[in-house]
Amino acid sequence: MRLRNVKGSREAIAENEYVIHDEESMKGKWHELFGNDNPIHIEVGMGKGRFIMDMARLNPDINYVGIEKFSSVLIRAIEKQEVEKLPNLRFIRMEAEYLENVFNNGEVSYIYLNFSDPWPKDRHAKRRLTSVQFLARYEKILSEGGGVTFKTDNRDLFDFSLEQADEAGWSKKTVTYDLHNSEYAEGNVMTEYEERFSSMGNPICRVEMSP
Secondary structure, X not given: OOOOOOOOHHHHHHHOOOEOOOHHHHXXXXXXXXXXXXXXXXXXXXXXXXXXXXXXXXXXXXXXXXEEOOHHXXXXXXXXXXXXXOOOEEEEEOOHHHHHHHOOOOOEEEEEEEOXXXXXXXXXXXXXXXXXXXXXXXXXXXXEXXXXXXXXXXXXXXXXXXXXXXXXXXXXXXXXXXXXXXXXXXXXXXXXXXXXXXXXXXXXXXXXXXX
């Protein structure tokens, strides 16, 4: 997908109150930021923020942190949050590989990966957000009983992800290759991509897994 640069997005992000600007200083202090001891859930690669904003709205007793590296899409989530002002939602613009610098061991209760970049070339496999390298990062920041939900319409990436979970010794709680026509469809919160791809007839794959 080609991302169009949004003029002024970096400046707007740098000034926004809902964006954490010195994210590494927050390690171990996220509960202080939110002012409560509620669980912290993160979405890695949140795009324009539809999913995480819906989740924050539906679950006021959970704190959410949306992580996105592209300013051009993060700015769209910020614009929505400026209107809604959800108290349990913050954003970070950063690369996913630095999660351990931002969250302490056991500080995160749950992680969502939605329609992540497939990085189709074999030499880029470790950049995939469900690679064993990333699963190791998640395992460090997840609290006991925590887990990861991954959704995609890319069957090759999904099969790769299941293999990586096995290699990393993770357990798979639920697996479906057609989420919207499965027993797990009820209560599913969709992303922008999910709505688009499912309307085209693409089955949505989903796995819930934990270390």
